[in-house]
Amino acid sequence: MKINFKNFGFLEFLVSASAIFVVGMLIWTASTRPAVEAKANLVKENHNKVVDLINDEINKCGNNDEGKFTVWGDPCNGEWIADKVVEYINENLKIENPFSDDSKVKTDPDPRIKAEGKAGQAVEMGVIFVMSSNFLPDPGSEWIVGTCFKSPCVAAGNNELTSIYR
Structure with missing residues (x-):
């Protein structure tokens, strides 16, 4: 098989290079x-550890009985x-961030923005964010836990957001 390079011009080179690039x-x-x-x-497992811990405490506290306390020391009915929750998580759960050395769970006023990267916000991949406002004892109080595990974070399925209700 003989290849004739006589008529091999720039266009043929460009097509060949593009094909090699796509295959590569x-x-x-x-x-x-x-x-x-x-x-x-x-990262998803870490997120689920945090959500499960908080949900377990909600279930353990049940009817907001007086005299019962959470594992981090807050009264169940308060x-x-x-x-305190984030400090307990950082000290006791084995959270690892495969994207950076920052393995700490953090608080943020709106974890949705941190997990999705809205409004030009920088996203810390793999970091789990818990809503920084305290979790009120009122029925229906909501807390949000969020993280980004794949770039771009704003794309559907690339972040994890969980609402936790008391």
Whole structure:
């Protein structure tokens, strides 16, 4: 088989280079996908640990019995202090952030913005955010836990947002 490069011009070069680039990107994407999925799954597991801890305390406290306390020390029938909850989580749950060395759970006034990256906000991938306002004892009080595990965070399915109700 003889290849004739006599009529091989710029357009042919451009088409060949584009084809090689596309094939290379497909191979690269296929080879890195398992690692990306593993990181995303770890962040989702961390998010679920935080949500499950808070939900377990809500269930344990049940009817807001007086004299009962949460594992972080707030009274079951009182206001739960966001900073105390986050401090307990950071000290006791094994939270790992595969995207950076920052493995701390943080508080934020609106975790939705931190998890989705709205309004030009910087997003910290893998960091779990708990609503910074305290969790009121009133029935129907809402707390939001959010995180981003895949870029772009604003895209559907790339972030995790959970509303927790008392």
